[in-house]
Amino acid sequence: MRNERVQKNYVDYGFGFPVVFGKVRMVKVEGEWAPDIDYGLAEKCVIQAIPNKPGPLTGNQVRFIRLHFNMTLTRFGERFGVSHVAVKKWEDKGEDRTGMRWAIEKDLRLFVLKQVNVDANDFVKLYDGLEQKLPPDPYIIRFRSGSGSKPAEPVWIAA
Amino acid sequence: MPREKGPPKKADLLKEVRRLVASGYYLETRHAQHRMRSRGITRMEVYHVLRSGQHEEKRDVFKSEHGSWNYAIRGKTLDKDKELRVIVAITQELGKEAALVVTAINVT
Numbered sequence: 348m349r350n351e352r353v354q355k356n357y358v359d360y361g362f363g364f365p366v367v368f369g370k371v372r373m374v375k376v377e378g379e380w381a382p383d384i385d386y387g388l389a390e391k392c393v394i395q396a397i398p399n400k401p402g403p404l405t406g407n408q409v410r411f412i413r414l415h416f417n418m419t420l421t422r423f424g425e426r427f428g429v430s431h432v433a434v435k436k437w438e439d440k441g442e443d444r445t446g447m448r449w450a451i452e453k454d455l456r457l458f459v460l461k462q463v464n465v466d467a468n469d470f471v472k473l474y475d476g477l478e479q480k481l482p483p484d485p486y487i488i489r490f491r492s493g494s495g496s497k498p499a500e501p502v503w504i505a506a
Numbered sequence: 507m508p509r510e511k512g513p514p515k516k517a518d519l520l521k522e523v524r525r526l527v528a529s530g531y532y533l534e535t536r537h538a539q540h541r542m543r544s545r546g547i548t549r550m551e552v553y554h555v556l557r558s559g560q561h562e563e564k565r566d567v568f569k570s571e572h573g574s575w576n577y578a579i580r581g582k583t584l585d586k587d588k589e590l591r592v593i594v595a596i597t598q599e600l601g602k603e604a605a606l607v608v609t610a611i612n613v614t
Binding site: 350359360361362363374375376377378379380381382383385386387388390407410411414415417418419420 | 530532533534535536537539542543548549550551554569571572574584585595597599600604606608
């Protein structure tokens with residue numbers, strides 16, 4: 348019996364929102380199928396892609412950002428000038444947009460970009476891009492097929 | 507009911523699990539992913555519990571069909587608003603040792 352197969356598209360919800368992986372190797376381990384994905388690398392790619400999301404951030408994406416940087420509700424709230432209750436309210440929106448003020452969302456995206464060590468040009472480019480009003484459509488991250496368990500560059504696609 | 511006997515457990519489970527997670531030798535079964543989603547548990551929370559939780563030895567279960575132990579690790583999330591039990595196996599089936607998350611449960 349085969350203990351390995353390739354799945355053309357695999358939708359992962361482990362980060363709290365859908366991330367699509369192309370050509371994922373599925374392995375049978377302890378009698379159960381498991382996708383062989385390098386989640387550590389995927390997490391790094393997703394956090395790098397977040398600032399450039401074409402649509403507003405959702406509650407689950409804000410939560411992902413906060414937990415990626417290992418920040419409590421209180422610490423995150425202090426960083427963005429709001430209470431921990433306000434942060435909780437954003438996150439409780441789940442798959443819907445947070446409803447946070449656009450000035451804060453811009454700050455949040457620039458904060459993420461700074462943390463992931465981009466160069467100054469990328470920073471300025473994103474800042475200019477964020478001056479435009481974002482479209483309301485939902486977007487999801489898609490990784491095109493990578494090699495083995497390594498995902499390739501992620502792109503945002505309209506859901 | 508007498509406990510099912512099995513091979514010896516990992517001597518230093520937490521250290522081993524943390525080493526595997528940090529090295530990227532980490533897998534989740536599809537079943538675990540479905541359960542995590544339906545229970546509102548994210549991977550970031552599971553990571554946190556695996557890194558900071560305690561081994562709940564009395565909840566370990568020997569799976570005779572696979573000849574291996576499912577270990578229970580219990581801990582709080584970063585915000586301390588939830589307590590989780592993560593069931594994890596150390597598998598060698600891929601030719602390398604990896605931490606395999608079998609399921610995750612809210613215990614509060």
